[in-house]
Each structure stands twice: as structure tokens, then as C-alpha cells.
Amino acid sequence: xxxxxxxxxxxxxxxxxxxxxxxxxxxxxxxxxxxxxxxxxxxxxxxxxxxxxxxxxxxxxxxxxxxxxxxxxxxxxxxxxxxxxxxxxxxxxxxxxxxxxxxxxxxxxxxxxxxxxxxxxxxxxxxxxxxxxxxxxxxxxxxxxxxxxxxxxxxxxxxxxxxxxxxxxx
Numbered sequence: 174x175x176x177x178x179x180x181x182x183x184x185x186x187x188x189x190x191x192x193x194x195x196x197x198x199x200x201x202x203x204x205x206x207x208x209x210x211x212x213x214x215x216x217x218x219x220x221x222x223x224x225x226x227x228x229x230x231x232x233x234x235x236x237x238x239x240x241x242x243x244x245x246x247x248x249x250x251x252x253x254x255x256x257x258x259x260x261x262x263x264x265x266x267x268x269x270x271x272x273x274x275x276x277x278x279x280x281x282x283x284x285x286x287x288x289x290x291x292x293x294x295x296x297x298x299x300x301x302x303x304x305x306x307x308x309x310x311x312x313x314x315x316x317x318x319x320x321x322x323x324x325x326x327x328x329x330x331x332x333x334x335x336x337x338x339x340x341x342x343x
Contacts, residue, residue, distance in 0.1 A: 201312055202231070202291050209245045216291075217249035228252055229289040231314020232321070258320040259284045259296050259309060266298070266307025273312045281323050289313065 205222040219227040224237030226245045234252055235244055260275035261282045272279075283299040287308060294315065295308045311318050 202314065209242050209249070211246050215250075218245035220245070227314070229291075229313070230286070230294050230311075230319060231316070232319060253286050253289065255285075255321075256283050256299055257286060257296065258282065258323045259311065259318060261298065261309055265302045265305035266309065267305070269295075269308050269310060272296075272309035272318065275318070281320070283323075284309070284319075294319070 202219065203221070206219040206227065208216055209218050209220055209226070211217055216229065218229055218234065219231070220241055221227050224239075224241060226234040226238065226241035226249070228234050228245075228249060230253070234249060235241065238244065258281050259272060260279040261272060261284070262270070262276070262279050284296040285299050287295040287297050289295075291313060293313050294311050296311065296319070297308050298305060301307075
């Protein structure tokens with residue numbers, strides 16, 4: 174049995190709720206990914222079979238590199254502490270929601286990572302509304318559910334420029 178530490182970026186109160194929600198998840202890390210630990214035993218990421226260093230969320234840290242393990246040990250945890258983008262419901266969240274299969278009407282919103290483990294990660298809105306205490310759970314690896322930059326707008330969402338025609342659906 175392998176014991177894997179969970180990286181927490183949160184308060185103890187939010188950790189308890191996220192840990193409970195993640196407890197029933199099944200590990201989904203590919204079997205050909207190798208865990209990378211710091212000298213103190215802390216899990217800092219994964220080396221994928223293609224040589225690409227991957228963060229605890231499964232997102233790539235860099236292109237495949239010979240120094241991928243060192244990159245993870247030196248920057249793996251710090252790289253998680255930033256603005257990310259995830260699709261969330263438009264209304265303020267309360268409780269814990271499953272964002273692994275977002276509804277079509279959910280929008281890309283800036284989020285911060287609260288917690289990550291080999292079985293999932295938890296995010297919250299970067300700037301929550303007053304009283305918004307909700308969290309969203311994502312599977313690991315996150316794939317295209319968690320982005321470093323906001324995705325480009327779809328052509329249907331872009332207003333026509335001056336002089337351009339706007340066609341109505343047939």
C-alpha cells in the first residue's frame with residue numbers, strides 16, 4: 174500500500190470538507206507516471222512517460238526536459254499558487270460541487286487551488302462573492318478542466334466589429 178501525502182493550500186476548516194469530498198474518489202493518475210518527492214518526502218508532482226514534468230493537478234509544468242525532476246522539486250508546489258481558470262456555475266456556490274463534468278451554461282471563471290491530491294483537486298473562486306463559501310472538485314489529472322489562461326471566446330460569443338454582418342441562425 175502506497176501512502177501519498179496531500180498538498181494543502183488552505184485553512185484547516187476548508188481542508189476537512191474537501192478531504193471528506195475527495196475520500197470516495199478513485200485514483201486516476203496514469204500508471205506510467207512516476208511520483209516525484211522532495212527530500213522531506215513531500216509529493217511535488219509527477220514525471221509522465223513522455224518526460225514532461227506534471228504538477229500535482231496533472232497540468233504540465235514544462236515541456237519534456239532532462240531536468241524535469243529538478244524542476245518539480247524546485248518549482249512544483251510554487252507553480253500551483255496562481256490564478257487558474259475553471260468552468261463554474263454562474264450563481265454563487267455554497268457547499269462542494271462536482272465540476273468534473275461542467276454544465277453547458279457554466280462559464281470560465283478565475284479560481285485558486287485550495288487542495289490537490291492524486292485523487293482530485295479542489296478550487297474556489299478567486300474573488301468569491303460575500304457569503305460564497307463553495308468549492309469545486311476536479312479530477313486529477315485535470316486535463317482541460319483547469320486552465321492557466323482563460324480560453325479564447327467561442328465565435329458565437331464575439332460581437333461583430335463595425336461594418337461586419339451579423340447573421341441570424343437559419
